[in-house]
Amino acid sequence: MFLSKLKLKATAATAAAAMMAIAPTLGAASPLGSDPLRLVIPFGPGGGSDITARVLSATAPEFCGPRIDVVSMSGAAGLEAVNFVRNAEPNGHTLLVSDYGPIVTSGYIDDVDWSHDDWQPVMNFTEWQPTVYTRPDHHIQTIDDWMAYAEENPDTVTFGHASPLGIVHLPLILLEETTGIQNVHVPTSGGGETRSLVMGGHIDLGMTLPASIAPEVASGELTALGVFSEERASQLPDTPTFRESGYDVVLPAWLMIFATTDVPAETVEFLQDCFMEALESPTAQAMNDRVNAGIEPLNSEDATTLYQNTVASIGNILRDIGEIE
Amino acid sequence: MFLDAFADALLLAFSPEVIFFVAIGIAMGITLGAIPGLSGDMAIAILLPVVFVLEPAAALGLLTGIYKGGMFGGSISAISFGVPGTPGSAATAIDGYQAKLNGTPNKALNTALYSSVIGDSTSDLVLIFLALPLAIVALTFGPVEFFALYAFSLLLISALTKGKVAKGVAMAALGILLAMIGRDPVGGSVRLTFGIPELAGGLALIPVLVGIFAVSELIIQLGRAWLERAQRITAETEKRAESLLGDYDPAKDKLTFAEFRATWKATSIGTTMGTLVGALPGAGSSLAAFISYGLAQRFSRKPDEFGKGSLEGVAAAEAGNSATSGSTLIPLFAFGIPGSATAALFGAAFILMGMTPGPRLIYDHTDVIYALFLILIYANLINLVLSHFLLPLYSKIAMIQSRILLPIVCVLAILGTFAAGNSVIDVYVLLFAGLFGVVLRLYSFPLAPLILGFIVAPGAERALRQALLIGRGEWTSLLSSPIAIGLYATAAIMIITFTFILRERK
DSSP, X not given: OHHHHHHHHHHHHHHHHHHOOOSOOOGGXXXXXXXXXXXXXXXXXXXHHHXXXXXXXXXXXXXXXXXXXXXXXXXXXXXXXXXXXXXXXXXXXXXXXXXXXXXXXXXXXXXXXXXXXXXXXXXXXXEEOOEEEEOTTSSOOSHHHHHHHHHHXXXXXXXXOSSTTSTTTHHHHHHHHHHOOOOEEEOOSSHHHHXXXXXXXXXXXXXXXXXXXXXXXXXXXXXXXXXXXXXXXXXXXXXXXXXXXXXXXXXXXXXXXXXXXXXXXXXXXXXXXXXXHHHHSHHHHHHHHHHTOOOOOBOHHHHHXXXXXXXXXXXXXXXXXXXXX | OHXXXXXXXXXXXXXXXXXXXXXXXXXXXXXXXXXXXXXXXXXXXXXXXXXXXXXXXXXXXXHHHHHHHHHHHHHXXXXXXXXXXXXXXXXXXXXXXXXXXXXXXXXXXXHHHHHHHHHHHHHHHHHHHHHHHHHHHHHTOOHHHHHHHHHHHXXXXXXXXXXXXXXXXXXXXXXXXXXXXXXXXXXXXXXXXTTOGGGTTOOOHHHHHHIIIIIXXXXXXXXXXXXXXXXXXXXXXXXXXXXTTTXXXXXXXXXXXXXXHHTHHHHHHHHHXXXXXXXXXXXXXXXXXXXXXXXHHHHOSOXXXXXXXXXXXXXXXXXXXXXXXXXXXXHHHHHSOOOSHHHHHHHHHHHHTTOOOSTTHHHHTHHHHHHHHHHHHHHHHXXXXXXXXXXXXXXXXXXXXXXXXXXXXXXXXXXXXXXXXXXXXXXXXXXXHHHHHHHHHHTTOOHXXXXXXXXXXXXXXXXXXHHHHHTTTOXXXXXXXXXXXXXXXXXXXXXXXXXXXXXXXX
16 A cells, blocks of 8 residues: 555656756755645645645745645545544644635534644635625625515525535535524535536525636626625625625624644744745736635634634534534 | 638658657657556547647647547457446447447457548538538537437436446436545535545545446456466466467458448447537537447337347447547637647647637637647548557457456556556546455346546536536426427437337337
């Protein structure tokens, strides 16, 4: 087993090295040595997390030293990736790139042998604003339409939301807790399915992240009702927040890089510095604009505050709905 | 405007650089697809960063080549070793491997190649000319319609296992049960894991598929080889020097035009079903292959030969899975909806190149998209030519004596399974599924319904429960759509007529 792992690594290494003829490395000066870094994502390839992580893996080697690979492990609903990083040698070479689902929510509801305190954020990539949307010929077109209709007809509005208790489902639960409205929750396999159900007229509303609907909203093929964040989403400047409309429900999702707490502080600091520096480089900025990733990096300290706040607020929601004690 | 763009696209698509990358991609795809567990999707995921270094047309050419090569490559190991190289080629393994055991791997491989290329090309043309209308039809498929489609395919396959309908249905049910391990799609709670946290995400498709089909076959062959060897040891060992290839005679194993023409109906059925099923978001190439296989058997003049090495069976399954390759991009191009893992990866490639998938794509990047259309078509020709030279080689490999071949395939299967999900648990699932497959084979339970049940169940369960949620728990809501009623009726009619025909024959 060990041997085959090594072999695979070696092949991947040659392939990646050959492909990414990336600028001169500063390998000699890096405290990380020359072993590659691995950014492990708990999702399948091709999604938003993968694309964002790839912006970093393409630009950071110049600043951090070693090569950076994005490794996708979606097994056991993402927990395999989390456990893999947890059990890796604590030298800062194996990092987790995740939204709050596999770390914060799973830490509460799943049978795991780690706690929220075992993770330290290295930096935060971005905050995603969960967005409610529908088709333009639907009778619900604004937050107020929805609230009024749902109050008069409880349990009739069908709402598609990807996997249960995920980052585009919890905001709906929080909204219902706050306002008392009730909708029919329809889980889907992800953003693509939600969208075809909304567009095909099979369900009324759906929730997703701004980047995946921004072009359709701009061209009038979809209507975005509102976003669950403190400020409007940059990709959807005309879409109000729920708070603006008088419903104080804020639950943005972030994408953070995590190390385990047994990674030495100076390593984490070095990683934070070189990642932040890389993301500010013109190449990274250009890539960020091109892929519409909305990267606005936060350093380790700010990310930690954000992480702890999320741990607290998700805990409250899960307690409210009786998922946990 | 159109002509200008088309001329630009021609220049782009037929530049030597792009042709080179398409060819490289196809060669890589065929090889990777032929390794059990490794699929084109995985190679695309690994090579996604090429979009940062190559020109868009070249990068798309490389990815397209890998995809198409991988699609066909899967059938090589399905036919040669009975091991579906990719999930899509599971249906190909049923008859393809039997054909190989009958001593005609080359015929089966060539049938697979031609039907694959025909299916693929047709599907590409549909993508180019009919993307929008078909996409709108695809959107009318909601949970109610999807459940009907899944039920249709399950009925078709399990009731088709002739003489052992009960075993077929039982195996399909078992497949569904296995697929239910893991997280409940509605409540999110974990079920049927027996407290093993590693099972919380369910059993992955590739290890189950490769385990049930391949590892079990390997174990059985190994056992057989062991027995033979024990007998032979007393009878001297000098025969070993014989030849690596045994008594395989390539001259008798050429696909004639008449034989190929006989598979034409099966190929057309596969092409039609593959294109339609491929356009539905989430349905997938393995489902398309199984539906095509089932329908081709129903409409065949020689349904008895299915399962015993029928070239029609190979043609239907291969045309079916390959015909999804163009149409799976339809929802992506029409609405930006990725309908399959492959489409999601192509979507990511577009995004990484700064092009947003969706209806604007073709207007905003006309030259690149037209170039991609051209590449989609001519990649099939390159695939045909490359494979034509490679196939004789592959069918010889298929005939290498098993004691040399088996350990290699076994190692490849384990490696491929691990690499597909970077997961050690998958390797255990693979080995366990292999042992389970041995038991099933020893008691002659059909394997195809089990795999189909396993492939279909997650989608079917989600569709059923979504339909019931939307329909407020009323089961009658499952009959609220004409499409669904049509599918149920067709299934019923086909099963009834088939039963009668069978009775009359007796």
